Structures are given as structure tokens and as C-alpha cells.
Amino acid sequence: MxxxxxxxxxxxxxxxxxxxxxxxxxxxxxxxxxxxxxxxxxxxxxxxxxxxxxxxxxxxxxxxxxxxxxxxxxxxxxxxxxxxxxxxxxxxxxxxxxxxxxxxxxxxxxxxxxxxxxxxxxxxxxxxxxxxxxxxxxxxxxxxxxxxxxxxxxxxxxxxxxxxxxxxxxxxxxxxxxxxxxxxxxxxxxxxxxxxxxxxxLAPLAALRHRGLLTMGIMALLYNWGFFTMLGYAPYPMELNAHELGLVFTGWGLLVAAFSVFFAPRLQARYGTAPVLYANLVGLGIVMAVIAAGVDTPSVVITAVIVSGIFIGINNTLTTQAVMLVSPVERPVASSAYGFVRFIGGGLAPYAAGKIADATDLGVPFYVGAASFLLAIPVLASGHKLLTAAEQRPMEPEHLTPALIPVGNQAARGEASVIVAVGNHPGADAVVDAAARLAHDTSSALEIVHVQQTAVVEEQAVDTETDEQARAAVGAHLARLTAQGVSATGQVLRSVGDHAAAGRALAAHADRVHARAVAIGRSPRGPLAQFADGSFTTALAHGTHRTVVLVDPQHTPRELTATTIAELRTAAH
CATH class of the missing domain: 1.20.1250.20 (MFS general substrate transporter like domains)
Structure with a gap:
């Protein structure tokens, strides 16, 4: 792209x-x-x-x-x-x-x-x-x-x-x-x-009237309750000095970062957001129960805290992504509403845990934390259909922010088309023009799909461009092609998550409209990034039943099959 x-x-x-x-x-x-x-x-x-x-x-x-x-x-x-x-x-x-x-x-x-x-x-x-x-x-x-x-x-x-x-x-x-x-x-x-x-x-509070956003917010509140109970009280039963505690939480932090950035997107791609979160919350509940049961054994607490970094890294990324998937309001408003609810849970948990520990013993707050992780599961399940529909939809009229936004005149239904996927970058014109030649040679209509991504990193999300910028980019392609006597249609495809999420979204759209082929360009990030696991290209090629073609203005278009991608990935290395 x-x-x-x-x-x-x-x-x-x-x-x-x-x-x-x-x-x-x-x-x-x-x-x-x-x-x-x-x-x-x-x-x-x-x-x-x-x-x-x-x-x-x-x-x-x-x-x-x-x-x-x-x-x-x-x-x-x-x-x-x-x-x-x-x-x-x-x-x-x-x-x-x-x-x-x-x-x-x-x-x-x-x-x-x-x-x-x-x-x-x-x-x-x-x-x-x-x-x-x-x-x-x-x-x-x-x-x-x-x-x-x-x-x-x-x-x-x-x-x-x-x-x-x-x-x-x-x-x-x-x-x-x-x-x-x-x-x-x-x-x-x-x-x-x-x-x-x-x-x-008042916009963030008003946004919580939407069931999907409120459900994910409450789930995050319960998750943060358990998370900050652990952060606030796990150092005491470890019986370590400041330097040793620093090393323990460094190990924990390395796992949080690694599983947040590298593993969470791949697990989501394979199993879906909700199933991974269910399993993850069970894992966190077990870890917290182990801390509670072994609160008198420092080595048990140390090991459990470090291991929890795996689940926390996954949960931080996928919870934020789930919020953005189901939210029908602007990203900044959704982020503020979600942040308000989840930080409330994180703030109340250490205070409540302290009162519980003072009245009972140090193990009980961890059992309560484990229960909060497990209680988050039925809360998430209550919004399961909303989340699954948001992941799989290409465009649903009842959703306030459809994933696929038409730009300009649209092609007649059932007309065979070549879809060209581009982003907002300097080389997009060349990719579109190459795809236009491919459409002409195959007597197909040309559909330009501009991929507009919402990037999710840890607990932050941001739109990479505004709706107006995305529509303007498609409009510019359409105007240029019209001046050349080429007819085309345009769409903006919204995607939440990493490059692979955008690839899966485009694959679903291509299958739905029975496209003749999907054309993409070479990545400026290089062949290693383009054909790596978790990339846009690999997710698209594996997710659609349509022909995927790598177009290059100076070379013959190349069909991408699983074998071709494996060969290109090997060559990239």
C-alpha cells in the first residue's frame, strides 16, 4: 500500500x-x-x-x-x-x-x-x-x-x-x-x-451512555482494580530492598512491553479480541490467587508478579483496541471517557486494599483482586456481540461510524472491480495509476480504497489522519484519473489497530464485493516489513479469497500467493 x-x-x-x-x-x-x-x-x-x-x-x-x-x-x-x-x-x-x-x-x-x-x-x-x-x-x-x-x-x-x-x-x-x-x-x-x-x-460523560463504551469501561475498571492492587501491595511480601525491587519490576516491565507491542496483535489476529481477553483475565485471576496463597513466601510473589507482565501487556493493548472498536464517538472523546472510568478503578483499589489488609491480613486484598479480574469476564461477555460485530463489520448502517465511507459516485452493484489500497503517502499516485492500467487490461472497474488507521499503542489511541484528510486524498485521486479519462470510485476504510488489522479489514471488504483483484504497492518500510508476519500485505493475502497483486509502475504486476509471500520474506531476510 x-x-x-x-x-x-x-x-x-x-x-x-x-x-x-x-x-x-x-x-x-x-x-x-x-x-x-x-x-x-x-x-x-x-x-x-x-x-x-x-x-x-x-x-x-x-x-x-x-x-x-x-x-x-x-x-x-x-x-x-x-x-x-x-x-x-x-x-x-x-x-x-x-x-x-x-x-x-x-x-x-x-x-x-x-x-x-x-x-x-x-x-x-x-x-x-x-x-x-x-x-x-x-x-x-x-x-x-x-x-x-x-x-x-x-x-x-x-x-x-x-x-x-x-x-x-x-x-x-x-x-x-x-x-x-x-x-x-x-x-x-x-x-x-x-x-x-x-x-x-461534558462530552466524555455523555459518551458513556453508549452501551459498548460503558461496558468496556467497566471491564477496564475491574481490570485496573486488580492491577493496581498488585502494584500497590506486592512489594511488601517480597521483603526486598529498593535495588532488588527495581530488578524485579524491570523483569515485569520487559514482559509488559514485549507482549503489548509484539504478541497482543498476533494473538488478536489469530483468535479475536474477545477470546484473548477472556483467557487473559483468567490468567490474571490465577496469578493474583497465587500471590494471595503464597503471600508468606517471597519467591512465589516475585515469580507471580514477573509472570503477570505477560497478561498485563496483552490486556492493556487489546482493551484499548476493544474500546475504539465499539465506540461510536470521536477518538479523543472515547479515550477520555474510557480513561475516566478505568483510572477511577485504579485509584480506588489501593485505598480499599489497604483497608481490607488492615482489617484482615495481607493475602485478602490479592484474593479480592483475583475476583475483580474474574468478574470482568461476564462484564465483557455482556458486550461480546457488540465487539464481535465491530471487528467483523465492513459497513453497518446502524453503526454511527461505519468502517467504509464512500467518496464520490459509486459503482453499480455486481460490477467486477480491481481494488487498489493506498495510504496517505507521496507514492500513492503511482500505485493508483498502475492499478488503473491493471483494471483497464482486465476490463474491470477501479475502486480506490484509502486506508485510514487508528493506531493503538498500549493504552493510547490516535487517528493517523482526520476524516477530511482521508476524503481529500481519495478525492484527489479521483480528480486526477477523471482528467486522464479514467473512471473510478473511492472509499475510505477505517481500521483500528496495527497494519495487520487494516489488512484484515480490506480482505473482508474485497470478499464482500467479490472483487476481481486487490492491488497494493511496495512498502517504503522495505520488503522485510511488508512481508513479515503481522504486516498489512500478509494479513490481506491470507484473509481474502480474492487475487492479491503487487503492482509496480516499472514492472509487471505480480500475484501474491502464500508461496510467493514466503519466497519474498526469505529474500527480504
């Missing part, structure tokens, strides 16, 4: 603006892991109980949850760059104040302010990176995923090292690093255009 003979661009060759925000993302993703290794030290040095220390999570997450309701309203008025700067500045100030605090109550209060900055930052960081990136959104997403992995993995390690010196170290460390990111953001990130439509602060 890309231009031929185009030099492969490295995702790491990006403007300074992208690197500035990516650096801030690394520090932001360090957030929770950075603090986790110092929880026992805080309790000991400040003469606080574990339940009092747990309020660090509660104040941070509750404020983040409430702030999620207004970040869209703020960003639509002052712009993404100013929202990002405000978030970074707030984190710098309150992280430093937390390090200077002399009481647990003081730290809890500063963490609340930190939560406000976190909400402003996470609501805009991915969108700013995508908007500022060069060479298409693909490289920006790879860079964001890299920042995510580094932050999650390095956060506990750095927190453990700084925490071994003093519990104040991680707070001052975050403040100093975020200050660097703030300066770089101010200096290098350009002023980005404000949204044409201003968001109402």
Missing part, C-alpha cells in the same frame, strides 16, 4: 520535535515503575502503614481520572503543544515538591498534582508525535512503542537505583528529567493547528 522504488526511511530519522516528546514519553512511562521499588522504604522512613502509602496511587489516579474529563476541552482550546507543555510543567513542579515533602500526607498531596500533569500529557503525547513525525505515521508509532518499552523497563531499574540512595531520589529524578523534556518541547515542537471543533467538557 505504498510507493515503489522509494528509499526505506528509518523510523528513527525524525525531527527534533519528535525526539523531544519521545524523551518525555520515556520519563512518563517510567512513572509508576519508578515509585514501586521505594514503597517499603517510604513506609519505614516516614512511619506510615502500607495503606497510608497506597494513597500515593489513589491520589494520583483519582485526579488523573477526573482530569481526563477536561483534557479534550483544554486541548481543543489552547492546542496540543500548550497542553503538552502544561502537563510537563505540572509534573516537574509536583514531582520536586513530593521529593521535598517530609510526611506521607505531603507526598500524597503532591502526587495528586502530579496526576493532573499526567492526564494533560498522556492525552496529547501520541497525537503530537504522529503530527510532528516525518515519513508517515508508521515511523512515529515505532518510536512511540520504543519509548514505551524503555520507560516501562528502565523505570523500575532507575527507581531502584535512586531509591537505594534515598526514597526522595526517584521524585527528584523524575522532576529533573521532565524539566529537560519540558525545555526540549518548548524549543523544538512547532505550534500545531487546533481542532476545528471544540470539545465539550
Amino acid at each position: 505504498s510507493a515503489p522504488h522509494q528509499k526505506v526511511a528509518s523510523p528513527f530519522k525524525q525531527p527534533k520535535a519528535v525526539w523531544a516528546v519521545a524523551f518525555a514519553c520515556v520519563i512518563s512511562f517510567m512513572g509508576i515503575g519508578l515509585v514501586d521499588p521505594i514503597l517499603p522504604a517510604l513506609a519505614s522512613d516516614l512511619h506510615a502503614t502500607p495503606s497510608q502509602v497506597s494513597l500515593l496511587f489513589t491520589s494520583y489516579l483519582i485526579v488523573t481520572a477526573v482530569a481526563m474529563l477536561i483534557v479534550g476541552w483544554v486541548s481543543s482550546r489552547i492546542g496540543a503543544k500548550h497542553t503538552l507543555i502544561a502537563g510537563l510543567a505540572v509534573i516537574v513542579v509536583f514531582a520536586a515538591l513530593a521529593g521535598m515533602s517530609g510526611s506521607i500526607n505531603g507526598i500524597v498531596g503532591m502526587r495528586a498534582g502530579w496526576g493532573l500533569g499526567n492526564a494533560l500529557f498522556i492525552a496529547t503525547s501520541l497525537a503530537v508525535i504522529v503530527a510532528s513525525a516525518s515519513g508517515g505515521f508508521g515511523g512515529a508509532i515505532i518510536l512511540y512503542e520504543t519509548a514505551l518499552g524503555l520507560g516501562i523497563a528502565v523505570g523500575p531499574l532507575l527507581g531502584g537505583e535512586l531509591g537505594a540512595i534515598s526514597w526522595r531520589g526517584p521524585f527528584f529524578g523524575v522532576s529533573a528529567l521532565m524539566a529537560i523534556a519540558l525545555i526540549a518541547t518548548v524549543a523544538f515542537v512547532p505550534q500545531l493547528p487546533r481542532p476545528a471543533k471544540r470539545t465539550s467538557p
